[in-house]
Amino acid sequence: MEATQLVYDGSFEGFLSAIFLVFERKLTNVTIYPEHNQPPELFATKEIVITETHKADRVWKGLRKKNAGKNVYQLYYAFLSEKRGVENLLLDCIKYIFESETPVFKNYSNPSVLKIAQIAKMVGREKHRMEAFVRFKLTTDGIYFANITPDFNVLPLISKHFEKRYADQRWIIYDLERNYGLHYNLEFVEDIQLTLPENFNTSITSTDFFTEEEVAFENLWKDYFNSVNIASRKNKKLHERHVPKRYWKYLSEKQ
Amino acid sequence: MSFERVQEKLKILADAAKYDVSCSSSGSKRNNKNKGLGNATGMGICHSYTEDGRCVSLLKILLTNHCIYDCAYCVTRKSNDIKRAAFKVQEVVDLTIQFYRRNYIEGLFLSSGIFKNADYTMERLVAVAKKLRNEENFNGYIHLKSIPGASDELMREAGLYADRLSVNIEIPSKSGLKKLAPDKNFDDFIQPMNKVKNEIIQYQSEKKIIKSTPIYAPAGQSTQMIIGASGESDFQIMQTSNHFYKKYHLKRVYYSGYVPISYDNRLPKIGSEVPMLRENRLYQTDWLMRFYGFHVNEILNTQHQHLDLDIDPKLSWALRNLHEFPIDINTADKRMLARIPGVGMQSVHKIIHARRYRKLNWEHLKKIGITLNRARYFITCHSQEFERRDLTAENIKGLILQKGKSKYQTTLSNQLSLFD
Numbered sequence: 001m002e003a004t005q006l007v008y009d010g011s012f013e014g015f016l017s018a019i020f021l022v023f024e025r026k027l028t029n030v031t032i033y034p035e036h037n038q039p040p041e042l043f044a045t046k047e048i049v050i051t052e053t054h055k056a057d058r059v060w061k062g063l064r065k066k067n068a069g070k071n072v073y074q075l076y077y078a079f080l081s082e083k084r085g086v087e088n089l090l091l092d093c094i095k096y097i098f099e100s101e102t103p104v105f106k107n108y109s110n111p112s113v114l115k116i117a118q119i120a121k122m123v124g125r126e127k128h129r130m131e132a133f134v135r136f137k138l139t140t141d142g143i144y145f146a147n148i149t150p151d152f153n154v155l156p157l158i159s160k161h162f163e164k165r166y167a168d169q170r171w172i173i174y175d176l177e178r179n180y181g182l183h184y185n186l187e188f189v190e191d192i193q194l195t196l197p198e199n200f201n202t203s204i205t206s207t208d209f210f211t212e213e214e215v216a217f218e219n220l221w222k223d224y225f226n227s228v229n230i231a232s233r234k235n236k237k238l239h240e241r242h243v244p245k246r247y248w249k250y251l252s253e254k255q
Numbered sequence: 256m257s258f259e260r261v262q263e264k265l266k267i268l269a270d271a272a273k274y275d276v277s278c279s280s281s282g283s284k285r286n287n288k289n290k291g292l293g294n295a296t297g298m299g300i301c302h303s304y305t306e307d308g309r310c311v312s313l314l315k316i317l318l319t320n321h322c323i324y325d326c327a328y329c330v331t332r333k334s335n336d337i338k339r340a341a342f343k344v345q346e347v348v349d350l351t352i353q354f355y356r357r358n359y360i361e362g363l364f365l366s367s368g369i370f371k372n373a374d375y376t377m378e379r380l381v382a383v384a385k386k387l388r389n390e391e392n393f394n395g396y397i398h399l400k401s402i403p404g405a406s407d408e409l410m411r412e413a414g415l416y417a418d419r420l421s422v423n424i425e426i427p428s429k430s431g432l433k434k435l436a437p438d439k440n441f442d443d444f445i446q447p448m449n450k451v452k453n454e455i456i457q458y459q460s461e462k463k464i465i466k467s468t469p470i471y472a473p474a475g476q477s478t479q480m481i482i483g484a485s486g487e488s489d490f491q492i493m494q495t496s497n498h499f500y501k502k503y504h505l506k507r508v509y510y511s512g513y514v515p516i517s518y519d520n521r522l523p524k525i526g527s528e529v530p531m532l533r534e535n536r537l538y539q540t541d542w543l544m545r546f547y548g549f550h551v552n553e554i555l556n557t558q559h560q561h562l563d564l565d566i567d568p569k570l571s572w573a574l575r576n577l578h579e580f581p582i583d584i585n586t587a588d589k590r591m592l593a594r595i596p597g598v599g600m601q602s603v604h605k606i607i608h609a610r611r612y613r614k615l616n617w618e619h620l621k622k623i624g625i626t627l628n629r630a631r632y633f634i635t636c637h638s639q640e641f642e643r644r645d646l647t648a649e650n651i652k653g654l655i656l657q658k659g660k661s662k663y664q665t666t667l668s669n670q671l672s673l674f675d
Binding site: 133137222233239242 | 274302305309314357358
């Protein structure tokens, strides 16, 4: 059978629409890629998938019906890892889930189930880290702003956490790597895209953009951080295990 | 707010609060329902870590380091010549809110030196919490210190605003307390702890009947003991700890290795090592007591008053009780599985789950993640291979120590040399 390459728009809905297509046409020799990351495939028919919400919904509901409970979110978490080829791993896994009579989300002896669980765990860790390491700065127009560059696309996962927690202040968390962000406007959270000013430095708190108070509070926090350290118990190794160096750029106290 | 003044106070009063180890921010149930600030539900978050590897989750400060007491082990003791400072109630409220809004912290941990008297101090701590809850609509985590000797009425009020209350008994024995803090009374520590315990029980039972009953100290109570300041044995320390867990339903007892801060000759000299390894062994014992089904007397008793430093307390128990082993991984009950050295509670659950599908062999056990270097002398599994030699406890200990390398190696050789 001829190989088919499905190309979707990069969204989770788009991906689920592609899955729908696989089952609808009973495609067996098929691979799925996002449009921004397609490999050159010489001997395959390339086909663009149209994202359709109702089809995506049907796939999602179908998965939930498979006695999955919360486990179904593992698939979403793994999808957000944006790892190269994760779509095809997910496809394997979803096929296996639909084919089985009994719930198989925890059957780690199946290699694709195990792999998905491992990736989902990595994404979950990154989510938790971002909930901890996001640092807001108050801009001159009264918005609490934070920029991040997470390893995975975790913004959709942390949205609820911050919405519940900071219900009375406007805030933006911006993913510089993926060039989009979350904006909470005191009513709800929306996705936004910003063009940051030329002279905006993401690691320096300049009073061109942030309030004078902001600099003062950052200093207070730094002082606090230094004062709570007990020098005679210094344990550099443990410190770096908890806060790996690649996260220091978010943390004003580590600058 | 004047940043310069607050900055200086913050340096002094955070520095003085750092010896309190508790930094837990979990276990509360405070939902943000009214578009307020903060949401403390269940899971704690560590927002940063200091260079000593401890987590920073709360703004941990003293309201003041003025104190009428002269406890030898404490940096803020009356006779110590240090800079003194005091926050105003509003300053603490502002700092908490501003730090919280920037996602620096999960909430506030407020303690204090005792000025004037217990009630006067406690009143101010409660005032901070009350203001945060009622005026700022703050739903983050608040941990308040119960001041020894504070009145029942104040303690009742404190629990309505705080998520956790704690009173540090600091010295694990009455005699030690008498020696190091002669003007403090042991019963003064117990009184607020007891009051809070009773209130928690009462509020919980009322909540079952009337749903709108407010939550009272949802994250419970904790306490802390200083280790290595007053000469208690590990046996005494864990007895005390066990007593507090049982009698006052504490969520946690913290053990804090004494950091020398004084030239007082009743205490270890400045410059002597912080007993971090001993602290670690005590925490391990604490876990064995709370999660592994051990009774404290099995690990520490009149014959064994001190924990081994070179091996963990579970291994040490197993070596004294070789007649209980070997254990068959595929048939043993949960209680015995939890007693195998090198097998943690997570592994116990995994073993129980996995052995429903197949008999487990060494390969499976390795994948599950148990530490075979320790466990292999104590178990059999679905395999022809197992330890056949008739080894004595000494032999086993030697073999284990030979193979494994403790992360405390350097500390260990340092601490052991003390007894040479």
